[in-house]
Amino acid sequence: KAILSENERLAQRNRKWFKSLGLRVINLVGSPGSGKTSLIEATAQRLSGRRLAVIEGDPETRRDAERLQALGIPVAAVTTGGVCHLDARMVHRAFHELEPTHPEILFIENVGNLLCPADFDLGEDLLAVVLSVTEGEDKPEKYPQAFRRAKALVITKIDLLPYVDFDLERVANTVLKINPELRIFPLSVKTGEGLSAWLEFLGP
Amino acid sequence: KAILSENERLAQRNRKWFKSLGLRVINLVGSPGSGKTSLIEATAQRLSGRRLAVIEGDPETRRDAERLQALGIPVAAVTTGGVCHLDARMVHRAFHELEPTHPEILFIENVGNLLCPADFDLGEDLLAVVLSVTEGEDKPEKYPQAFRRAKALVITKIDLLPYVDFDLERVANTVLKINPELRIFPLSVKTGEGLSAWLEFLGP
Numbered sequence A, B: 001k002a003i004l005s006e007n008e009r010l011a012q013r014n015r016k017w018f019k020s021l022g023l024r025v026i027n028l029v030g031s032p033g034s035g036k037t038s039l040i041e042a043t044a045q046r047l048s049g050r051r052l053a054v055i056e057g058d059p060e061t062r063r064d065a066e067r068l069q070a071l072g073i074p075v076a077a078v079t080t081g082g083v084c085h086l087d088a089r090m091v092h093r094a095f096h097e098l099e100p101t102h103p104e105i106l107f108i109e110n111v112g113n114l115l116c117p118a119d120f121d122l123g124e125d126l127l128a129v130v131l132s133v134t135e136g137e138d139k140p141e142k143y144p145q146a147f148r149r150a151k152a153l154v155i156t157k158i159d160l161l162p163y164v165d166f167d168l169e170r171v172a173n174t175v176l177k178i179n180p181e182l183r184i185f186p187l188s189v190k191t192g193e194g195l196s197a198w199l200e201f202l203g204p
């Protein structure tokens, strides 16, 4: 418990720092392979003109950081050494590398894990859960913590809906019982469907 | 570190107990929605005649346990209360419920998480990683710990191969570099393809 309260303190410090820079900060949480990096790629390509930066959390490699750097996005890679979540201290240290690029939007791609990342406040404005249609309909009920704390749910890979057991309406009803404030964005980075609503939500 | 050595002690105790009963014990680890419960369902339906039992680990619900109980499989549900992995103590306690059913094969479905469950020995004979083709090709390199410790890799949902970016041969080559001993079982519970090789591997 002491770990979380120390983290809370550092998260609030991050939040003050981000607010002072007028930065919009989005923490992306989801299972391995849910489509977090692909969503950042698609978002960066359509947000041209606005300065984006990414803090990228991975257990052992810098593979996602390299994928995003290849698109010219400023990225600070945090290799957590097997730790299964990012914490506020890691994010604080990583943002020092990005501050000189004066971003307007900061994405934090958390470690692929639907459990403990949702417990660690990083100082973000918005926690967005990323859920792919291929994971099954029952994930919100089985891993509710992330869905309770999130403000947005991005349902990815909707181009695969014809091939999987996943009913968008049924899942939307389920999550709204868990968190009535949740904004839901079904989309596909392959077809582009649903991306404009997500980009609008990210705001001016 | 003290937590892991206490866990090692309990895991060895479990292993002795399981060996004394002539029980084959398989620990299934994989991301949320990778297909662990579906694999147990398909295996149970085809192993008829052999007594199967399941220890089912879930963070907050008993949903998977109920799915398997509905098929008549003896299941001990372990609700971990948000803890992101099963440990040897939980498995020891759960197996007391199942011992009276005299199983020959015990499946342990771990909490959906590709990180810490691989660090906790439960006393199993075999750690099998479950990876779905929809998660992407890069998971073995990005989350190597589970692939290093596993003896088997079950690649699920191969019926979806025509619709995703996943090259079976390329992924097989990658994982064999991480762990040359790994046995690989591509399969689909929807079409039944590949299941017989997996059932043979589970043994007499």
Ligand SMILES: Nc1nc2c(ncn2[C@@H]2O[C@H](COP(=O)(O)OP(=O)(O)OP(=O)(O)O)[C@@H](O)[C@H]2O)c(=O)[nH]1
Binding pocket: A030, A031, A032, A033, A034, A035, A036, A037, A038, A039, A064, A111, A112, A113, A156, A157, A158, A159, A160, A187, A188, A189, A190, A191, B134, B135, B136, B137, B139, B142, B163, B164, B165
């Ligand atoms: N069909 C389809 N595939 C997608 C979509 N978005 C991502 N993918 C695929 O899903 C797989 C995983 O995507 P990533 O973006 O690497 O997922 P991630 O959440 O960043 O994964 P980790 O960082 O390892 O946790 C890749 O094979 C992508 O091509 C989509 O909208 N449609």
Ligand SMILES: Nc1nc2c(ncn2[C@@H]2O[C@H](COP(=O)(O)OP(=O)(O)OP(=O)(O)O)[C@@H](O)[C@H]2O)c(=O)[nH]1
Binding pocket: A134, A135, A136, A137, A139, A142, A163, A164, A165, B030, B031, B032, B033, B034, B035, B036, B037, B038, B039, B064, B111, B112, B113, B156, B157, B158, B159, B160, B187, B188, B189, B190, B191
């Ligand atoms: N197309 C296809 N879908 C599958 C296959 N196996 C499982 N699924 C689907 O994948 C989703 C998740 O399956 P589960 O068996 O619940 O996955 P799990 O690993 O047990 O999930 P958790 O216990 O929540 O971690 C469900 O929608 C299943 O129908 C398969 O071989 N082919």
Ligand SMILES: [Mg+2]
Binding pocket: A036, A037, A038, A064, A109
């Ligand atoms: Mg990623």
Ligand SMILES: [Mg+2]
Binding pocket: B036, B037, B038, B064, B109
């Ligand atoms: Mg399951």
Ligand SMILES: [Zn+2]
Binding pocket: A083, A084, A085, A116, A117
């Ligand atoms: Zn963690």
Ligand SMILES: [Zn+2]
Binding pocket: B083, B084, B085, B116, B117
């Ligand atoms: Zn854990």
